[in-house]
Amino acid sequence: MVRAENVTKRYQRREGPVLALDDVSLEVARGEFVSIMGPSGCGKSTLLLTLGCLIRPSEGKVWLNGRSVYDLNHKEAAALRLNTIGFVFQTFNLVPYLTALENVQIPLYLSGLSPTQQRERALHLLDKVGLGDRLSHKPSELSVGQQQRVALARTLANEPRLILADEPTGNLDPALAEEMLDHLQELHREGVTVVMATHDPRLAAHAQRRLRLVGGRVNVPSASA
Amino acid sequence: MTTLRLVLKELHERKSQLLTSFVAIALGITVIVAVRTMSHFSEKAVAQELDNLGANVLILPKGATVSNYYSADFGEYVMPESYVDDVTTSRLKGVDNLSPKLTEAISLDGQRVYLTGILPKNEFKSKPAWQATDGIFARPEGCGTVVPGALAKALGGSAQGGNSATGSRQAVVEELGGTEVMAGSDVANRFALKVGSALPIKGERFTVKSVLPSTGTVDDTRVFAHLHTVQRLFRRGRVVNAIEMIGCCKEISKGLIDGLNRLLPEAKVVTIKQIAQTQLNTNTMMERFSLIFLVIILLVGAVSIANYMLANVYERRKEIGTLLALGATRRCVSRIFLLKATLLGVAGGLAGYGVGTVLAVGLGPRIAGVPVLPLPSLAGWAVLLALVVSVLASALPVAKAARLDPAEILREG
Numbered sequence: 001m002v003r004a005e006n007v008t009k010r011y012q013r014r015e016g017p018v019l020a021l022d023d024v025s026l027e028v029a030r031g032e033f034v035s036i037m038g039p040s041g042c043g044k045s046t047l048l049l050t051l052g053c054l055i056r057p058s059e060g061k062v063w064l065n066g067r068s069v070y071d072l073n074h075k076e077a078a079a080l081r082l083n084t085i086g087f088v089f090q091t092f093n094l095v096p097y098l099t100a101l102e103n104v105q106i107p108l109y110l111s112g113l114s115p116t117q118q119r120e121r122a123l124h125l126l127d128k129v130g131l132g133d134r135l136s137h138k139p140s141e142l143s144v145g146q147q148q149r150v151a152l153a154r155t156l157a158n159e160p161r162l163i164l165a166d167e168p169t170g171n172l173d174p175a176l177a178e179e180m181l182d183h184l185q186e187l188h189r190e191g192v193t194v195v196m197a198t199h200d201p202r203l204a205a206h207a208q209r210r211l212r213l214v215g216g217r218v219n220v221p222s223a224s225a
Numbered sequence: 226m227t228t229l230r231l232v233l234k235e236l237h238e239r240k241s242q243l244l245t246s247f248v249a250i251a252l253g254i255t256v257i258v259a260v261r262t263m264s265h266f267s268e269k270a271v272a273q274e275l276d277n278l279g280a281n282v283l284i285l286p287k288g289a290t291v292s293n294y295y296s297a298d299f300g301e302y303v304m305p306e307s308y309v310d311d312v313t314t315s316r317l318k319g320v321d322n323l324s325p326k327l328t329e330a331i332s333l334d335g336q337r338v339y340l341t342g343i344l345p346k347n348e349f350k351s352k353p354a355w356q357a358t359d360g361i362f363a364r365p366e367g368c369g370t371v372v373p374g375a376l377a378k379a380l381g382g383s384a385q386g387g388n389s390a391t392g393s394r395q396a397v398v399e400e401l402g403g404t405e406v407m408a409g410s411d412v413a414n415r416f417a418l419k420v421g422s423a424l425p426i427k428g429e430r431f432t433v434k435s436v437l438p439s440t441g442t443v444d445d446t447r448v449f450a451h452l453h454t455v456q457r458l459f460r461r462g463r464v465v466n467a468i469e470m471i472g473c474c475k476e477i478s479k480g481l482i483d484g485l486n487r488l489l490p491e492a493k494v495v496t497i498k499q500i501a502q503t504q505l506n507t508n509t510m511m512e513r514f515s516l517i518f519l520v521i522i523l524l525v526g527a528v529s530i531a532n533y534m535l536a537n538v539y540e541r542r543k544e545i546g547t548l549l550a551l552g553a554t555r556r557c558v559s560r561i562f563l564l565k566a567t568l569l570g571v572a573g574g575l576a577g578y579g580v581g582t583v584l585a586v587g588l589g590p591r592i593a594g595v596p597v598l599p600l601p602s603l604a605g606w607a608v609l610l611a612l613v614v615s616v617l618a619s620a621l622p623v624a625k626a627a628r629l630d631p632a633e634i635l636r637e638g
Binding site: 045046049052054055074075078079080081082083087089093095096097098102105106107108109110111115118154158 | 544
């Protein structure tokens with residue numbers, strides 16, 4: 001599904017260049033559930049964003065469904081993010097002035113669906129995550145768990161085949177973290193490819209395959225759970 | 226969800242921030258509309274006053290000079306009366322009023338007096354070719370002296386002239402019979418002439434139709450009769466020795482004089498520069514004044530909008546990053562911000578036009594000393610101007626928004 005080939009990413013910082021990813025090569029098969037573990041600042045987020053077509057590597061290539069994503073033009077890359085990739089953010093990144101329903105409608109609006117089609121699909125998704133009665137609530141009027149579910153419904157709006165989850169439980173209490181994990185596992189069972197970055201070993205243990213990222217290198221491939 | 230709904234939701238959410246920018250652009254347009262509306266009517270009023278000073282173009286026989294004209298002594302200099310037809314039937318723009326004259330010296334009780342033949346208005350009306358020129362005595366559209374009917378009334382005159390007898394336009398005489406004359410004030414005093422008095426000229430008996438008020442010019446020493454009567458009395462044939470003309474001041478600078486010279490190569494066309502120039506200067510001054518105002522005010526509005534949009538882009542970095550991560554193109558992000566700038570411009574332009582017009586109508590009579598009416602044609606310009614300023618001022622912030630690196634924003638957490 002997605003493959004990183006000798007990916008190196010350097011950032012230029014005031015105090016000098018920082019090596020975020022150091023010659024990383026990895027392949028995630030279609031339908032696989034992979035966790036990437038590592039301490040804070042080890043390059044997990046950079047790796048996920050690189051796989052998600054958002055950070056151009058300094059060296060190396062990223063292939064998604066057989067296409068070199070950084071050889072695509074801006075429009076094609078945007079289309080890929082819209083239709084194939086779904087991000088789960090640690091901080092949910094909901095638009096504060098939109099209601100739950102409208103937040104879920106955003107990817108559908110970007111896909112060019114009519115407002116009626118957007119509404120129907122968003123209603124279905126919010127119903128599925130148990131928020132059918134919170135449609136008109138703004139994020140600030142929702143609990144953390146509810147916000148997380150709105151964000152998940154938004155991620156799933158265009159039925160992505162690859163989910164990139166960056167510390168998806170970082171802001172959640174244990175019960176909500178468990179709930180989030182259940183959602184990701186359910187998606188995995190439905191055939192969606194999931195790559196999850198986490199520093200929590202218990203969460204990582206639920207993945208099919210665990211990778212460890214240290215100092216920008218994938219150096220300790222773990223056994224399957 | 227639509228782009229418009231997304232923009233409206235955001236505008237609604239951050240009303241207070243928007244208000245500053247909206248007020249800035251609306252205020253700018255308000256001042257421009259108010260100044261423009263007042264100066265429009267002020268210019269018209271000034272132009273009308275200046276027109277009343279008299280003719281600003283003279284058509285004289287080739288050898289005659291302006292001195293001949295002012296001294297009313299043309300000697301043998303004459304030119305065909307048909308020149309009037311040539312001008313009125315030509316396609317020259319800016320010809321507002323024509324008055325052919327033939328002046329001869331006569332002796333009344335041994336004193337030298339000028340007898341000037343003029344063509345009353347009914348003579349113009351009787352000629353189909355002249356009627357087709359849309360009325361030479363009307364103020365043509367586009368001329369600096371056009372005053373809408375309601376305003377003209379408010380100014381105390383009519384669209385074809387006023388009540389004062391000092392102006393050339395007021396010298397337009399509706400009718401003048403073959404045996405009627407009008408006496409200048411000086412002549413009337415010297416010879417004790419009143420309306421109805423008999424006045425013998427060259428052996429013929431004339432009746433004084435009216436006594437003209439004093440003008441302080443050579444006209445006070447004239448007796449006016451019908452042009453054709455004067456021509457007959459002096460066996461001159463169909464000739465005149467001056468055609469006074471009021472040219473619209475703007476047209477004078479746009480080639481009216483050249484046009485007249487080409488049309489009448491055998492005549493001499495003279496502009497009475499002081500009057501024409503004053504008219505031009507007045508208009509130019511007002512236009513420049515408005516322009517300077519406009520530029521400064523629009524700059525202030527533009528800076529305010531640019532500042533607001535930059536702050537807005539910064540504040541919405543995370544939202545923009547999320548949109549890009551969700552699959553929005555840079556074009557889509559630009560569209561969202563440009564639509565916002567467009568709405569701001571249109572609303573600011575409309576509000577500015579409304580308030581500016583109310584201010585102009587309300588304060589115009591006090592500030593400019595003239596009655597002011599709304600100028601609906603300014604509404605379109607106000608909206609267009611506000612729109613252009615708003616969109617241009619937003620160009621840099623919009624480009625910045627579209628160029629944001631979503632990865633960098635998302636990594637900030």
